[in-house]
Amino acid sequence: MAELLKPLILQRADPCIYKHSDGYYYFTASVPLYDRIELRRAKTIDGLVDAQTVDAWRKPDTGPYSELVWAPEIHFNKDPQTGESAWYIYFAAAPSREIKYNLFQHRMYCIRNCHANPLEGTWEFMGQVDSGIDTFCLDATTFEHKGVLYYVWAQKDVAIEGNSNIYIAPMETPWQLGGEPVMLTKPEFEWEIRGFWVNEGPSIVKRNGRIFLSYSASATDENYAMGLLWIDDNADLLNPANWTKAREPVLCSDIPNKIFGPGHNSFTYAEDGDTVMLVYHARTYTEIEGDPLWNPDRHTFVKPLRWDDQGMPVFGKPSLIE
Structure with a gap:
């Protein structure tokens, strides 16, 4: 029998939960004041x-990264150049x-902490993660595959509508790209272009x-929804032709149960170390007053991800643990 889901953490959008080898879960997200x-x-x-919160970094009053801090993600990455691992937040x-271009002027940045516990030690500002394209970008994630560290993110191309x-690109270091960006997906289906033409918030499992x-x-209102791409893990990740894109969303608003605009997810693992957990934000109402950007009520939800007989993920409804 399905269980009705409640928010895990209130007023935390773009949630990222990272389960580390030290047995701890680490959480970061956009805070309402950005x-x-x-x-x-x-x-x-x-x-x-109820865990204690620590401010890892605060924006300066002026300068190129002094406004609207969005969607931090925490990762424990090995530097391909030195072989040393550290904590990184993108x-x-x-x-x-x-x-x-009808967009804010965000760019991606990185900070690093070499302490075993990232709530302690010093966070060092590593600068901009430069894709070589000087346009609006956001929502980066990283993952390692077959010894290569990859960077996946969202960015505006002035030649493409939206x-x-x-x-995706390989990384030379955890804060520098080591190859040309390759586009994997752009807004093209009707459900991807409601209000804004957006593909963003990538996450890997x-x-x-x-x-x-x-x-x-x-x-980012009730039209916000999640899509899915996949690839054989032996294929060339930098060849877009090797990726398959689902034509329909895999997670969208559940109007009867009043969970709206689920998205900007991350993946983590349950305490058993094997069950994949889906982490995402959603609102519980649609009557937003003023600019949705300043509405604080995107809450963090967590639920188990299920799998079908073909080995594909089943996201279900954002309101239910099936």
Whole structure:
């Protein structure tokens, strides 16, 4: 019997939960004021709710990354150049609220912490993660596959209609790309272009001989929904022809149960170390007053991801644990 789901953490959008080898879960997300990067950790996913929060980084008052800190993600990555591992947080920030190409002017940045516990030690600003394309970008994630560290993110191409597409590139270091960006998906289906033409918020999970890439599309209201790409894990990840894209969304608003605009997810693992957990945000109402950007009520939800007989993920409804 399905169980009705409640938010895990209130007013935390773009949630990222990372389960580390030290047995702790690390959590970060966009905070309502978009002015800092907040971290917390706990031994269980439920323990994150009441865990102490620490500010890893605060935006400066002026400069190229002094506004609208969006969607931080925390990863423990090995530097391909030195072989040394450290904590990295990737985030988007803007120099101002100026609009160009009908978009904010965000770029991607990275901070690093070499302490075993990222809630301690010092976070070092590593600078911009430069894709070589000087346009609006956001929502980066990283993953390692067959000894290569990959960077996946969303970015505007002025030659393509829409707000953002999703790209992949290998990394030379955890804060520098080591190859040309390759576009994997752009907004093209009706459900991806409601309000805004958007593909953003990529996240990676590996299972059953495949690599799955989830992403989010459309405006961040009740039209926000999640899509899916996948590839055989022995294929060339940098060849877009090797990726398959689902034509229909895999997670969207559940109107009867009042869960709206699920998206910008991450994946983690349950305490058993094997069950994949889907982490995402959603609202519980649609009557947003003013600019949706400043509405704080996108809450963090977590539920188990299921799998079908063909080894494909089954996302179900955002309101239910099936």
